[in-house]
Amino acid sequence: MSAIGIDLGGTKIEAQVFDDDWAEVGRHRVPTPKDYENIVAAVADAARWAAAKLPEAAPIGIGAAGLINPNSGLALTANLPATGHPFAADIAQAIGGPVTFINDCRALALSEAQFGAGRGHRCVLALVLGTGIGGGIVVDKKLLQGPTGLGGEFGHIAAPAHVIAEHGLPILPCGCGKLGCVETYVSGLGIENLAEALTGTRVSARQIAAGRDEAYARVWRVWCALAGDFLNTLAMVTDPDVITLAGGLSQIDGIVPALTEAATAAGFDGFGPIPLVLAEGGDSSGARGAAFAAWQEAQDA
Numbered sequence: 062m063s064a065i066g067i068d069l070g071g072t073k074i075e076a077q078v079f080d081d082d083w084a085e086v087g088r089h090r091v092p093t094p095k096d097y098e099n100i101v102a103a104v105a106d107a108a109r110w111a112a113a114k115l116p117e118a119a120p121i122g123i124g125a126a127g128l129i130n131p132n133s134g135l136a137l138t139a140n141l142p143a144t145g146h147p148f149a150a151d152i153a154q155a156i157g158g159p160v161t162f163i164n165d166c167r168a169l170a171l172s173e174a175q176f177g178a179g180r181g182h183r184c185v186l187a188l189v190l191g192t193g194i195g196g197g198i199v200v201d202k203k204l205l206q207g208p209t210g211l212g213g214e215f216g217h218i219a220a221p222a223h224v225i226a227e228h229g230l231p232i233l234p235c236g237c238g239k240l241g242c243v244e245t246y247v248s249g250l251g252i253e254n255l256a257e258a259l260t261g262t263r264v265s266a267r268q269i270a271a272g273r274d275e276a277y278a279r280v281w282r283v284w285c286a287l288a289g290d291f292l293n294t295l296a297m298v299t300d301p302d303v304i305t306l307a308g309g310l311s312q313i314d315g316i317v318p319a320l321t322e323a324a325t326a327a328g329f330d331g332f333g334p335i336p337l338v339l340a341e342g343g344d345s346s347g348a349r350g351a352a353f354a355a356w357q358e359a360q361d362a
């Protein structure tokens with residue numbers, strides 16, 4: 062069975078079409094419209110474009126940043142104007158058939174477990190360190206999904222108190238409405254917060270990474286300590302065979318050895334190393350993972 066995946070981001074909507082062997086047979090990209098109704102229409106258009114590439118009906122998966130509240134059916138999204146709308150239902154209605162709606166980080170986790178750096182491993186934890194932080198856990202090729210859909214919202218775990226106290230860091234408000242989430246120190250924006258707290262100047266992750274031996278050595282060291290402790294927490298919860306790292310910060314030179322060392326140091330002596338690797342799928346993981354989620358749902362039906 063072939064499948065269709067649509068990656069719905071804040072700036073672009075990308076549809077990918079896969080054949081029975083998961084080879085990509087088509088790709089189509091349009092800019093994301095600014096308002097809700099046009100976004101729904103553009104996703105439906107992308108789905109129709111993709112369906113026309115295939116000889117028979119195929120399951121459609123949509124990966125997007127954000128969540129659908131399972132109680133209300135309403136969306137909660139930071140980078141799309143869809144909060145408070147029955148987003149998945151509206152898209153399904155516009156397409157005229159069922160769709161599988163999946164958080165983009167969960168889609169990436171599935172893609173890495175099935176097609177990427179997690180291939181051949183039983184328990185794959187995917188961590189996306191981007192502007193925000195998200196991820197997903199896949200066991201035996203199945204995404205761990207519960208009643209709330211929040212499994213994988215790793216960024217909103219509390220930051221490690223001992224590192225906060227040791228460096229006199231402020232407890233920062235998070236976009237989620239809580240205080241002191243790990244995302245407020247460890248994400249792309251978080252590392253800027255950290256620089257501001259430690260040096261008085263707000264500098265980008267890129268500048269900190271470039272100057273980590275000199276100008277920003279302390280910011281880099283504290284960031285590694287926070288991110289390493291966070292990785293160890295995730296490993297303690299799931300004991301993963303592999304952790305695949307994605308997102309903008311994963312592009313920093315030498316990030317895997319630096320975080321492996323920090324995470325292993327945060328863990329129990331002699332039980333390391335924390336099995337951290339770079340994700341392989343890159344930008345395509347969202348659509349591919351969403352397509353795979355829809356394909357799995359169709360198999361199970």
Ligand SMILES: [Zn+2]
Nearest residue numbers: 217235237242
């Ligand atoms: Zn939060």
